[in-house]
Amino acid sequence: MSTRFAATALVVPFENLRMTDVDSVGGKNASLGEMISNLPTGVKVPTGFATTAHAFREFLAFGDLAGKINARLSTLDTDDVNALAVAGAEIRAMIEAQPFPAELEKEIRQAFITLCGDNNKASFAVRSSATAEDLPDASFAGQQETFLNVTGIEEILHKIREVFASLYNDRAISYRVHKGFAHEHVALSAGIQRMVRSDLGAAGVMFTLDTESGFDQVVFITSSYGLGETVVQGAVNPDEFYVHKPMLKAGKLALIRRSLGSKLIQMQFSTPEEKAASGHLVKTTDVPTELRNRYSLTDADVQKLAAYALVIEEHYGRPMDIEWGKDGIDGELYILQARPETVKSQAAGKAEHRYKLKGKGAVLVEGRAIGQKIGTGPVKVVHNLSEMDRVQPGDVLVTDMTDPNWEPVMKRASAIVTNRGGRTCHAAIIARELGIPAVVGCGHADQVLKDGMLVTVSCAEGDTGFIYDGLLETEVTEVQRGHMSEIDVKIMMNVGNPQLAFDFCQLPNAGVGLARLEFIINNNIGVHPKAILDYPNIDSDLKKAVESVARGHASPRAFYVDRVAEGVATIAAAFWPKPVIVRLSDFKSNEYRKLIGGSRYEPEEENPMLGFRGAARYISADFGEAFAMECEAIKRVRNDMGLTNVQVMVPFVRTLGQAQKVTELLAQKGLKRGVDELKLIMMCEIPSNAILAKEFLQYFDGFSIGSNDLTQLTLGLDRDSGLELLAKDFDERDPAVTSLISLAIKACLSEGKYIGICGQGPSDHPDFARWLMAQGISSISLNPDTVVATWQNLAQSK
Structure with missing residues (x-):
């Protein structure tokens, strides 16, 4: 029992409330009092007062209102949506028509005068705070009403009654039944809080x-x-x-x-x-x-x-x-x-189910992903609450905006798709709690998706959720978080999509052995860097495209640097303080051509795999300003954001001359080896890199073996050719390839420098991973979906 007010108190100022008073004023009001009283003065919380659970019970006892409500609820089937709506409306009408007991009304009027004096224009929020709301295991999010811009005592009294009535919203009645809360054990406190002019x-x-x-x-x-x-x-x-x-x-x-x-x-x-x-x-x-x-x-x-x-x-x-x-x-x-x-x-500490599409279909709609699951089924477009009973178990619910009123029907759906909403709206919170994938903020989903269409709703691909045409096959794997056996090599990860980094970092790992800039540039920017630099002196269509993507940023150039920096920073923050090796952009000319405006700037090469890429591109005058933007972004991440776990990796360094020039150029751009503990790593992916390993290592702090390119260049195979005849000969385990890898490993070990591998080989071939560990390699960087299995395989082979 509180020592700051009596158990029979009807109204209490926020200043006298603490978290220990949840039973009296509910979680929301108790939390406001706790913050006002105990947080540093710099954290501003608007003041106010609360009616107590005792006041609510006195209100219900007045004229035996409680007895009438219980009688109406005693035979109700909450799964019958129509019956629930009728009963809820009748109960709310009873409450709103009920007068306040005289003492309660008197205390509310006095608290109001104390709060605002004679300022009749002061604006207030009148909010509900249920005594079982906001408990750690029961999200009552948004089940009771909030009224904003309430002025004058008469309006406040009226809205308090409406708040009391909201304890019997359809969704609140249903929620209590499904969570096992007895109706009479849940009371309501009204919070009257000064409004911020947001x-x-x-x-x-x-x-x-x-x-x-x-x-x-x-x-x-x-x-x-x-x-x-x-x-x-x-x-x-x-x-x-x-x-x-x-x-x-x-x-x-x-x-x-x-x-x-x-x-x-x-x-x-x-x-x-x-x-x-x-x-x-x-x-x-x-x-x-x-x-x-x-x-x-x-x-x-x-x-x-x-x-x-x-x-x-x-x-x-x-x-x-x-x-x-x-x-x-x-x-x-x-x-x-x-x-x-x-x-x-x-959910912390439990086994996780990871969802992955085994194929792709045509994307019909996209929006913000809620959760990380995949749902499939027939579309059911619902325009308003009256149509809710049309949704059958397993349907994909499509509507303009789901709010918590829809909760009784949401749990029937295999997935939810909305035109509007963000990732912190009430619908998103309820969808997460129910474990149902939802894609919100799609814009026009109810126009594109039609009743009966069979679709796949994927929230397993990062921040963006996709609705695909057709029922796509899904792979579900169980991942146990927890202790992994000690092995003689560090297991790192290859990460391209920053939007998945917060998820991937929770797998066992020693950091990121390859963070690719290509995904960031492709998906988060989409425009050729030279089109960004030439703005506004570009043709009108390209100009519109640049202006569209750069909205919200100081300039197109600022947009490019911001986006690269944010992508790198997201990965670096996810794995902090473990090392994150960021490879500078390794687009080939044909890949750069696919960016908006790319065809205006890129040559058409016969074999772009061996063309204008890597270090040769960075040190060329033609690409200098574009490369400077990349350097500026990485410098910002390390210097301004403080994420000094970022290391820089240079790909496709053909000659010692290129090695010298590119490291000198990086130093000029503020990325000097050794300054603020910056490490420069070189991709070892050309036979010359392994043959002259010690010479290349004069310029770098270590190697990361790119086994994909090293294999094709050693065996003379074009891995982009698509010919099955050639593909069967592509194998990182070929003796010619492994002898070069062995040279690189020995050179790094003898020089006391880092040696890792970030190619596809160890992810695909467990025996190759075991061979690398036996050779004494420092780290093996794997695709995230193979980390646990490869780690366990290596532990068993020790």
Whole structure:
């Protein structure tokens, strides 16, 4: 029992509440009181007061309202959607018509006067806080109502009654039944909180872990213009930001990744005249195009919010889900709510199922992936709540926007696809909890996908979720996290897609032996670097393409550098402080031609595999400015972001002369070997590299063997030819190839330098991996899906 207020208290100021008062005022209000009282003064939390669970029970006892409600619920089948809707509406009408007991109304009026004096224009949020809500194992997310821009005591009294009634929303009744909470054991507290003018600024949600992978070394922030309800409800596709906790604590530029949301609408306060005319406290307006094309938060705002999140997480000692708002008048950032994260934090340490498509089909729609699973089935397009009973078990539910009202039917679906919503909306939280893959923010899914179409919904490919035509075959493997046996070689990983790095880093590993820039440039930029540099002096179609991808950035050049830096930083942060060897872009001319604008700048070579690539490209005057952007991005990651675990790898160095020139060029660009512990690694993938290994090692800190190119160049096979006749002779285990690899390993070991391998061979051939370990190689870098099996195989062969 609280020592700050009596057990029979009806109304309590937030300042007198602590987390120990959950039974009295629910998790939300208790958490607000805890933060106001115990967090450092720099973390701003708007004040207010709460009605207690005792007040709620007194309200229900008044006129035997409780007896009438229990009688109505006693025979209800919550799986009957229509019966649930009728019963819920009747109960809510009873509650809203019930007068307050005189003492309760008196105390609410007095608390209101104490809070705002004679300022009748002060605006408040009236929120629910259920006594079983926000418990670590039961996400009641969004099941009760929130009312914004409530002014005047009469309006507040009315909205408190509506909040009380919301305990009997259809979704809340259903949820309690399925979670095993008795209706009479769940009480409601109303929180009356001063409003932040985020309707003139921005608002959103942040988590102190990555919501999809559970990776806990980042703060994940979503943000959009106006009141945060649009983000929470899933009505907008918000901006997204990731901040790396260790670098934030070290005082570095810790914002490692950003994604610009469409932010089509914003929720704002209704004027008094609009309120009187429509009865609506808030209104939704379109966001001007200029603002849509900008991030809704500055980098400084993002860092400050993440710092608040760290303080809150540290205080509570667990991952947290936090709502925040930026006041458009005073420019300050405020914390509006904080509750335990209830999905990924509960799953830690268990065996994981990893999903992978065995083939690909035509992509019909794409959006933001929720979860990491794959679902298949027939499409069922649902336009509103009245059509929910059309959804059968195994259907793919497609709609404009799923909100928690749909929870009773969501669990029937094999997957969920929506036009609108971000990764922190209530629908996303419920989908994660139910373990159902969802792709949100697709834009026009309900127009493209038609009833009865058979589709595959994949959330297993990173941040982007894809809806493919047809029922594609899926492979599911179980991965046990835990201790791996000691072996005589370090097992590293090959990582191309930064969006999967937070997931991959949780596998056993010694770092990243190959981080490829090609994926980042291809998927996150998509435009040839010289088109970026020549902007705006390019033709109109190309100019439009450049402007489209560079939205939200200071210039197209800044966009290119930002995107490369964010991709590298995401991988480096995921594996921090383990080494991450980043290979400079190794596109061939035919691959560069496939980028937007590429055909204007790239030669048509007969055999691009042996053409304008690697070190030769970097040191050529023709590519100098483009290469400078890559160097600038990596320098930013190491120097500004503090991710000094990044090492730089140079591919396809044909001659000693190229080795000298490229290392000198890197030094000129601020990437000098040995400065700030920077290591330069060379890809050993040309026979000349192995034959003259000791000479090449004068310029580098070690080798990473690229067995794919080394095999084709040693055996004279073009691995791009596609001829089956040639393909059968391609084998890294051929004696000619292994003799060159052996030369490289011995040279590095004798010089005391790093020697690893990052080619495909060890992933495909366990016997080749065993041979490499016997040769004394330092590390073997594998595709993530082969790490555990290869590690176990090597342990057994010791």
